Amino acid sequence: EDGYDLWLRYRPLPAPVLKQYRDQGTQLVAPADTATQRAARDELVRGLSGLLGRAPALAAQARRDGAIVVGTPASLPQLAALQGELEGLGEEGYLIRSTRIDGRAATVVAANTDMGALYGSFHLLRLVQTGQPLAGLDLREAPKVKVRVLNHWDNLDRYVERGYAGESIWDWHKLPDWLDPRYTDYARANASVGINGTVxxxxxxxxxxxxxxxxxxxxxxxxxxxxxxxxxxLSARFSAPIEIGGLATADPLDPAVRQWWKDKADEIYRTIPDFGGFLVKANSEGQPGPQDYGRSHADGANMLAEALAPHGGIVMWRAFVYSHEEPDDRHKQAYNEFVPHDGRFADNVLVQVKNGAIDFQPREPFHPLFGAMPRTPLMMEFQITKEYLGFATHLVYLGPLYEEALRADTHARGPGSTVAKIVDGSLEGHALTGMAGVANIGVDRNWSGSHFDQANWYVFGRMAWDPHAGAEDIARDWARMTFSTDPAVVEPVVSMMMGSHQAVVDYMTPLGLHHLMGRGHHYGPGPWVEGGPRADWTSVYYHRADARGIGFDRTASGSNAVGQYAPPVAAQFGNLDTVPEEFLLWFHHVPWDHRMASGRSLWDELVLRYDRGVDYVRGMRRTWAALEGKVDTERHHQVAVFLGIQEKEAKWWRDASIAYFQTFSQRPLPEGAAPPPHGLEYYKSLQFPYAPGDGK
Ligand code: BDP
Incomplete structure (x- = not known):
C-alpha cells in the first residue's frame, strides 16, 4: 500500500460485518446514461466489489429485497414517488433512505440531479467503509457552502509554491492530449468530499x-x-491586458481594458463553457493591481465581475494584502483596505479572507474582517499545505485549526455570530458563499507528501461542505477509511490526530507567538530573523522580546488591532486578565514574571509549553509504534520515520527558541527542563538553501 488510493481504498470488510452488507447489496440499480451517472455507478461497483468481495448484480429496476437504488426521479421512474421529498435539497443535495420499493426492502440514494446522486453514492460508500449499518437510514444532506474550491499554488513550470508533495500534478507540457489517469482519480477524491471547484x-x-x-x-x-x-x-494576473493584450495600461476604469477582459471572458467561455471564474491576488506582495492606477480593490474586482457575469462566472478577490508603504501593524492592513469598500462589490464577487490576519500561522485569532463586512460575501481561505506547520513530515491534523476558526464568535450581530455563519451566508443572508483551501497535492504517490496529510485534504472538503461539522468525527471517518475499521487502530490514531495541532503550536509558537520561522523558505526556527527589505518579514517585528518581556502589544496602548474586532471581542482580547492564554502574546507585551493561570511565571510556562509539544510528539511515536502489524507495513514504516523527523525538528524548534529567548529573559530554566544542547550561535548557523517550496 503506497497511499495512492487515499480514503477510497475499498479493501474487503472483516468477515463478521460482511454478511449484513451482502444482504443489503443484492442488486445495484443505477442508470448510466450520462457521464455523471456513469461516474456514480462505476464508483459504486468499484467500491462495493472491493468492500464486499464481489461485484453487485446490476439491474434496471429493484426486483429483490436488498437492492441499492441510485438516481433522480428523471433518471429512474421507481424514484418518482420521492419527488416531493427532494424539495429543499437543491442541485447538490441528496437523501439516503432505507425504504421499500414495490414492496421490497431497498436502500435508496435519491437526488434532484445526477450530481446529487453522485455525492450520495460517495456517502453511501462511506457508510459501508466506516462500518455503519445500512438499516433504518434516513439521511438528508445538502452543502451549506456554494463554492468549495481548492487553490493550487502551481506554476506553469510545475513548481508548486509552498508545495511539499513533489511537482504539480498538471502536466502542462503533455496537455491537452495526454489526460493522465491521475486527473480522474483527483476528481473522484474531490467529489467524494464535496469539493466542486479547482483553481x-x-x-x-x-x-x-x-x-x-x-x-x-x-x-x-x-x-x-x-x-x-x-x-x-484560473488565477488572473491583473496586468494581463498589458502582458498578453498589448495594451498600455491595465487601469480598471479604462474602456479598452474593460473591453479586453470582456473579450477574454467570452473567449474562455467558448473554450470552457462551464468555467468557474477568476481568483485574484492584487496589490499584494508585489503583484499588480488596481491601486497601481489609483483605483480600489472594488474597482478591480468589479471590472472582472462585469466581464464574467453574462456567463455566470464569479470573482474571488483576495484580501491578503499588506502594503509596502503602510508602516502600521500588518495585522490591521486588510481590514483598513477592505472595510471602506463594503457594499461596493458586484454581486458575483466573493472576497476571500485567510483565517487569520497575518498568514496561516500555527495558530491565529480569527481575521477581524469576518463580521466587519456585512454587505459583502466573505469566503474563507484555509491553507491545507503546511507552510508554517512542519511541511509534509510533521503529523499535524488541521481539523481542530479549521474548527477553531469556524467556531470563533465574531459577535458581529450579538453572541453566536460565528465565523461559520458568515462563511455559510446565514448571518447576513448571502446566497453566494465559498471556502477555499490551498492544496497540498503533488505528484507524490501518496498525493500529499505524507499519509497523514491526506487527512487535511479530506477534512477541508468535509468542512467546506458543512462548516459546522466536527473535526473529531471527520478524523474518525478518515482513519476508518484510510487505515482500518478496527477500534484498536482507529481510536489511537484519532487521539494522535486530535492533539497534534496543539502540539505543533506548543513546540513552534506557544502562547500566541507567531511568525518565528526561517526566512524565505519558512523551514525551521528563526526567532532571531531581523533586517532585510521589510520589518514585517522578520521575526523580531512579531515577538518584540526585550529585557522586560515578550509579545506584540495590539491593545489600545499599542497598535490597537484589537479595535478592529466587535466590542465584546475587543474587550476580551484587549484585557490581560481575559485574553485566552493561547493568544496572550499575540495581543500583549507581557513581563517575563507575569503570573499565568497555572501559577507559573510566563517564562517558566513558555519553556514548559515547548517541552509539552516535544513530549506530545514522543507520545505519538510510541502510539504509532504500538500499531505495528495492525497497519500495513509500507505506510506504517513511512509514518514511523516521519514521526522521527518530527521529533527531531520539534526538539530543534524548542531548543533554538529557548536558547534565543533566554538571552532576553535572563532567567534560569524551570526545574526539570533540560538546557538546549547547543549554544544559540549553533542554531543560528543552520542554513537551508534548498528547503522546498520557498517560491523561488
Ligand atoms: C504566503 C506565502 C506566499 C504566498 C502568499 C499568498 O508565503 O508564498 O504567495 O502567502 O497567500 O503564505 O499570497
Whole structure:
C-alpha cells in the first residue's frame, strides 16, 4: 500500500460485518446514461466489489429485497414517488433512505440531479467503509457552502509554491492530449468530499495562463472534471491586458481594458463553457493591481465581475494584502483596505479572507474582517499545505485549526455570530458563499507528501461542505477509511490526530507567538530573523522580546488591532486578565514574571509549553509504534520515520527558541527542563538553501 488510493481504498470488510452488507447489496440499480451517472455507478461497483468481495448484480429496476437504488426521479421512474421529498435539497443535495420499493426492502440514494446522486453514492460508500449499518437510514444532506474550491499554488513550470508533495500534478507540457489517469482519480477524491471547484494555477501567476494555448489545456482538464461536478477556475494576473493584450495600461476604469477582459471572458467561455471564474491576488506582495492606477480593490474586482457575469462566472478577490508603504501593524492592513469598500462589490464577487490576519500561522485569532463586512460575501481561505506547520513530515491534523476558526464568535450581530455563519451566508443572508483551501497535492504517490496529510485534504472538503461539522468525527471517518475499521487502530490514531495541532503550536509558537520561522523558505526556527527589505518579514517585528518581556502589544496602548474586532471581542482580547492564554502574546507585551493561570511565571510556562509539544510528539511515536502489524507495513514504516523527523525538528524548534529567548529573559530554566544542547550561535548557523517550496 503506497497511499495512492487515499480514503477510497475499498479493501474487503472483516468477515463478521460482511454478511449484513451482502444482504443489503443484492442488486445495484443505477442508470448510466450520462457521464455523471456513469461516474456514480462505476464508483459504486468499484467500491462495493472491493468492500464486499464481489461485484453487485446490476439491474434496471429493484426486483429483490436488498437492492441499492441510485438516481433522480428523471433518471429512474421507481424514484418518482420521492419527488416531493427532494424539495429543499437543491442541485447538490441528496437523501439516503432505507425504504421499500414495490414492496421490497431497498436502500435508496435519491437526488434532484445526477450530481446529487453522485455525492450520495460517495456517502453511501462511506457508510459501508466506516462500518455503519445500512438499516433504518434516513439521511438528508445538502452543502451549506456554494463554492468549495481548492487553490493550487502551481506554476506553469510545475513548481508548486509552498508545495511539499513533489511537482504539480498538471502536466502542462503533455496537455491537452495526454489526460493522465491521475486527473480522474483527483476528481473522484474531490467529489467524494464535496469539493466542486479547482483553481489550477498559483495566485502569483503568469498572464500566460490566459493565453489560448493554456486555455486549451485547462479545457482538457475541465472535460475530465465535469462529470464529477468540479469546475475549473484560473488565477488572473491583473496586468494581463498589458502582458498578453498589448495594451498600455491595465487601469480598471479604462474602456479598452474593460473591453479586453470582456473579450477574454467570452473567449474562455467558448473554450470552457462551464468555467468557474477568476481568483485574484492584487496589490499584494508585489503583484499588480488596481491601486497601481489609483483605483480600489472594488474597482478591480468589479471590472472582472462585469466581464464574467453574462456567463455566470464569479470573482474571488483576495484580501491578503499588506502594503509596502503602510508602516502600521500588518495585522490591521486588510481590514483598513477592505472595510471602506463594503457594499461596493458586484454581486458575483466573493472576497476571500485567510483565517487569520497575518498568514496561516500555527495558530491565529480569527481575521477581524469576518463580521466587519456585512454587505459583502466573505469566503474563507484555509491553507491545507503546511507552510508554517512542519511541511509534509510533521503529523499535524488541521481539523481542530479549521474548527477553531469556524467556531470563533465574531459577535458581529450579538453572541453566536460565528465565523461559520458568515462563511455559510446565514448571518447576513448571502446566497453566494465559498471556502477555499490551498492544496497540498503533488505528484507524490501518496498525493500529499505524507499519509497523514491526506487527512487535511479530506477534512477541508468535509468542512467546506458543512462548516459546522466536527473535526473529531471527520478524523474518525478518515482513519476508518484510510487505515482500518478496527477500534484498536482507529481510536489511537484519532487521539494522535486530535492533539497534534496543539502540539505543533506548543513546540513552534506557544502562547500566541507567531511568525518565528526561517526566512524565505519558512523551514525551521528563526526567532532571531531581523533586517532585510521589510520589518514585517522578520521575526523580531512579531515577538518584540526585550529585557522586560515578550509579545506584540495590539491593545489600545499599542497598535490597537484589537479595535478592529466587535466590542465584546475587543474587550476580551484587549484585557490581560481575559485574553485566552493561547493568544496572550499575540495581543500583549507581557513581563517575563507575569503570573499565568497555572501559577507559573510566563517564562517558566513558555519553556514548559515547548517541552509539552516535544513530549506530545514522543507520545505519538510510541502510539504509532504500538500499531505495528495492525497497519500495513509500507505506510506504517513511512509514518514511523516521519514521526522521527518530527521529533527531531520539534526538539530543534524548542531548543533554538529557548536558547534565543533566554538571552532576553535572563532567567534560569524551570526545574526539570533540560538546557538546549547547543549554544544559540549553533542554531543560528543552520542554513537551508534548498528547503522546498520557498517560491523561488
Ligand atoms: C504566503 C506565502 C506566499 C504566498 C502568499 C499568498 O508565503 O508564498 O504567495 O502567502 O497567500 O503564505 O499570497
Amino acid at each position: 489550477l494555477n498559483n495566485v502569483n501567476t503568469s498572464a500566460l495562463a490566459l493565453t489560448p494555448m493554456y486555455l486549451e489545456k485547462a479545457a482538457a482538464l475541465a472535460s475530465v472534471f465535469r462529470p464529477y461536478g468540479i469546475k475549473v477556475y
